[in-house]
Amino acid sequence: MTQRWPVIVFALVMAALPLIPEIPPFWIVLLNNIGLAALVAMGLVLLTGVGGLTSFGQAAFCGFGAYTTAVLSTAYGVSPWLTLPLALIVSGLAAVVLGLITVRLSGHYLPLGTLAWSLGLYYLFGKLEFVGRNDGISAIPPLEIGSWRMLDAGSIYYVIWIAVILSAVLTTNLLDSRTGRGIRALRRGHIAAEAFGVNTARAKLLVFIYAAVLAGLSGWLYAHFLRAVTPTPFGVHASIEYLFIAVVGGAGYIWGGVLGAVIVIVLKEILQSYLPLIFGGQGQLELIVFGLVLVALVHLAPGGVWPWLAGLLPFKRRPPRIDSSLHLAARPATELPPVLLQLEGARKQFGGVLAVNDVSFSVKPKEIVALIGPNGAGKSTTFNLITRVLDSSAGRITVCGTDVAGTTPQQIARLGVARTFQHVKLIPDMTVLENVALGAHLRGRSGTFASMLRLDRADEAKLLAEAARQIERVGLKEQIDQLAGSLSLGQQRIVEIARALCVDPVLLLLDEPAAGLRHMEKQQLAALLRQLRDGGMSILLVEHDMGFVMDLADRIVVLDFGTKIAEGTPDAIKTNPDVIRAYLGAAA
């Protein structure tokens, strides 16, 4: 929940600026350029800073927006206001096509892929006859409201900055929502997000399109501001500059995009107008200095300027108010099948390594089963097979009677299986509440547009209430508004359990939940798990703390080198010679 008044103050200041008597018209032009760049940078913040997808092609999307309106309004005489939705649709469609190709690419391929098509598109803009080749299109009509023709920089200024502030508000709303949490989870990898039902491929495509539409809007404004388009401002250099703006401002922050635009554009302007005065008209000196300043900036503030500035400003994030009377609908109480989870000869082979070798066991309702074994026994791999992070090489796994072969992790979550991870997968720069609310993703239904327009508040309040309830249940009420990254590792594991509980699961998979906990905390955890079992939930856990396991588990399955060597009650396992040999060696 961010406060509204700083935005309102900012909007009022921006509205008042042109009214200052005798403000140089040139300043207004500069502010227009800043606004245009800020729009593109804001999209990049969402795409790169928040979503973790780097794009070198944003300027090309500006090009789609600008050329769409240029062609339609000059060659066909379409009103500029009518071309606005078309410009946005064209850039959005281009993003769908290019996104379907590139967004799937992992890691470094994505920036490289975007670099490639943005180069290709730049040359294409310069060669195609109907967009005027390298000469571009000129004499684009200005925007008009009634008889008011926005011919000068001062009039279109308002259109540009209304667009900037509106986009910033809508984007802030989007990030502070169910969909937004899915997007913010992307940067930490797709496994955790998918385990709670986020369709990561769709979320990536969504931010890609969103960023492209913002760029298209900027392009449309650009075309009617300068009233001429050429390919140059849509080339790779421009794209790189937008990326700079986002990184310099602070790639993770929406207002960082605006701040970055101010810094970079003002800096360029100063360099271009004053350097020649100091050093004479020598070549591209400003290019050199600009490059050097950029290198220096990322050295001094790799996280961008905004977080530093925001620390100095008087407004703080206000923790959301939670109405604890709200409840999400619980899972429909159907008769649970006699066996919740069944593994029959499950097998996983990585090249020549048999990580899981024909393992069979089952978990029944209201049962705590422990999966133990020395390091490398295949316990976590078994978890990954059940939750479909990995494909089984052979064998059959059923959850609530459904064969999981060919399903996605999201569908497993939908069946009521929730999990935690051996290596904690929380989003460190989100609060505990937000992290846990991600677990309830499948239980909300508000989409992108509803979130942007704040029509999701009723739905969102229920999700947050549920998250707060689970946090209280695991005993972390004090930490609810802290950033997840600031908690101790043991507490982070407990946050993961709260997140899993938000799924309203029938089966809970816990990967080393007690690691990093103190003795008292372990006892509290054991009590909580027993309480959950008595409430009707089944738990499958991997754990190394034998005291904890023996005390808690109803049944124990022992793996060694991927093979099941024993199964039985804790007492039977304690005395099983095979188990002792596996843990202590043959001589024991």
Place this chain on the structure above:
Amino acid sequence: MLEGEPALNTTILLFLLQDGITNGAVYALLGLAMVLVFAVTRVILIPQGEFVAYGALTYATLATGQIPGTAMLAVVMGLVAFAFDLFAARKAFRLKVILRAVAVDIVFPVVVLALTWGLAGRYNAIPVNIALSLLIVAAIGLFLYRIAFQPIAHTSVLVLLIASVGAHLALEGFGLIFFGAEGLRGPAISNAMITIGQLQITGQSLAVYGITIALIVTLWLFFDFTLYGKALRATAVNRLGARLVGIRTSLSGQMAFLLASVIGAISGILIVPITTLYYDTGFIVGLKGFVAAIIGGLISYPITAAAAIVVGLVEAFSSFYASNYKEVIVFTLIIPVLVLRSLAAPEVEEEKE
């Protein structure tokens, strides 16, 4: 290019093939250098193009008997690097470290400048000019890493990339000051001409092939059979792990940049007798090497080399059939490759700290 219906006959076909392979070989070198630098330092080396232009134009300037500005730039960058080294060593002032810094950062570029001063114009021989150009660009590459990348070696790929672009802009600006807006051509390494049937092969093309193959083999030997090469590969796989076993990762980064700048300069020297190079040509040439590197996935040397040849051939043939769309075709070439890659290899989750 030809107007009207292009007719492809054997002569043209052979010419295009030769042209494509020659350019492709140069792209292969650049692609390899980019793969090398990315693997070791995670820097996407946008300034690779400047290494090409600096190498080519330094060589061409030396051939006219003048002293290239790059020699001075190397000295200045050395001084800055020295300041960085001193600052880094402020907590533990050890004589050995200081002496090394003096030798590498100050003595090396000053000696190269002195040599350039002494030899330029007076002793104008192609091998001498090549050696000087390589030394100058090597020094610039080394210091570039020390100044722009070593202090932020631990940050994200994105931050490194921004620094890389900043370095590219600054170096390109210096290029304009040193070499002017006019393009330059350098003397050919060999003026020989071999005729086999309808095929005429210039000595320069042969030099390109020979040097490319020699470099690829050298790199392969270096990485697979020397301790230094293995240390570089170890750094690429796991930075922290490499440090724990005693590899100095900052040295690995400097090595990678040194190699990349020398390779870039060699590429430039190889092509400057064939085409006129401008201070900013390097960017586009470098990007084509980059396309090859992407096709190779930034990991595979043989695939990168093969892809570079394909890029060169596609460029040659598209300049014949659709010269207007040459660049469009070259740069969109990688999209189908990327699609295939994304279909073949599912996304792998990277564990980030």
